[in-house]
Amino acid sequence: MRRVRALPPGVRLAHALEPLYTRAPQPFVGLLALRLGLPAREVLRYFRAGTRADFAKHVGGLDPMQNPDASGCIGIVPGTLLYALVRALRPSVIIETGVANGVSSTFLLGAIRDNGHGKLVSIDLPFTIDGDEPAPIMPGTAIEKEQWSPVPRGRDHGWIVPEYLRASWDLRMGDARELLPEALGEHEAVDFFLHDSLHTLDHMLFEFRAAWPKLRSGGLLASDDLGRAGVDPLQRFSREVGQRFYAVGGLGFIRKP
Numbered sequence: 627m628r629r630v631r632a633l634p635p636g637v638r639l640a641h642a643l644e645p646l647y648t649r650a651p652q653p654f655v656g657l658l659a660l661r662l663g664l665p666a667r668e669v670l671r672y673f674r675a676g677t678r679a680d681f682a683k684h685v686g687g688l689d690p691m692q693n694p695d696a697s698g699c700i701g702i703v704p705g706t707l708l709y710a711l712v713r714a715l716r717p718s719v720i721i722e723t724g725v726a727n728g729v730s731s732t733f734l735l736g737a738i739r740d741n742g743h744g745k746l747v748s749i750d751l752p753f754t755i756d757g758d759e760p761a762p763i764m765p766g767t768a769i770e771k772e773q774w775s776p777v778p779r780g781r782d783h784g785w786i787v788p789e790y791l792r793a794s795w796d797l798r799m800g801d802a803r804e805l806l807p808e809a810l811g812e813h814e815a816v817d818f819f820l821h822d823s824l825h826t827l828d829h830m831l832f833e834f835r836a837a838w839p840k841l842r843s844g845g846l847l848a849s850d851d852l853g854r855a856g857v858d859p860l861q862r863f864s865r866e867v868g869q870r871f872y873a874v875g876g877l878g879f880i881r882k883p
């Protein structure tokens with residue numbers, strides 16, 4: 627309870643209900659769909675399909691609810707929610723920041739494959755482990771220890787994404803500060819944006835402000851790790867753009883009108 631009280635007020639309820647949401651996600655998923663103006667029955671049908679999907683078995687061992695070594699991965703329930711939303715929205719272009727092992731990327735790419743349409747651009751700042759510290763691989767970059775999600779030794783970032791989903795994947799390595807504006811600039815519009823990289827107020831606001839103008843009408847801006855370190859970037863950003871945000875567990879969403 628103390629952990630929840632330390633969070634910004636706008637995300638406390640979603641965090642307090644997270645254990646319930648994880649055990650019985652469907653009512654939460656249906657309500658979120660309605661709030662986002664999406665067909666709830668269709669989203670729920672896709673959600674159920676996502677729980678049975680072939681790729682779910684690849685990422686099952688990396689659910690932070692089951693495996694403490696998987697902290698930082700998005701989790702199977704939120705990953706399946708992303709899958710269902712992408713199925714319902716049928717986006718052409720998805721951009722995500724923050725790949726680590728590649729759990730969220732797997733769910734997004736699975737939905738693209740099942741839609742038969744779309745592509746995913748993922749951006750991640752790679753690092754290696756030097757003793758107990760994260761050490762950046764790319765010259766001129768830095769990574770904060772509180773923000774790392776180590777991948778197993780000898781594995782590349784994104785290693786968990788199965789080969790059969792990779793055809794629609796454009797994985798780019800580097801700092802989102804540089805690569806996100808670059809990727810956005812290459813596309814006329816983006817349909818779905820997911821932030822899961824550096825969870826600081828400054829960086830999250832930077833990403834939201836960069837992505838929003840490129841988001842098409844009806845598109846979705848999503849952010850993981852809401853309320854981390856007591857910051858409330860999505861809530862602040864929602865006020866900035868005059869749109870409501872909706873949170874379920876640690877994931878929050880704003881739909882562009």
Ligand SMILES: C[S@@+](CC[C@H](N)C(=O)[O-])C[C@H]1O[C@@H](n2cnc3c(N)ncnc32)[C@H](O)[C@@H]1O
Nearest residue numbers: 699700724726729730750751775801802823824
């Ligand atoms: C929470 S993990 C991502 C988890 C992933 N979405 C999943 O579901 O498995 C955060 C990732 O963001 C990366 N990262 C941290 N700072 C970054 C930055 N400035 N630009 C791009 N990626 C960054 C980290 O290296 C790490 O791999």
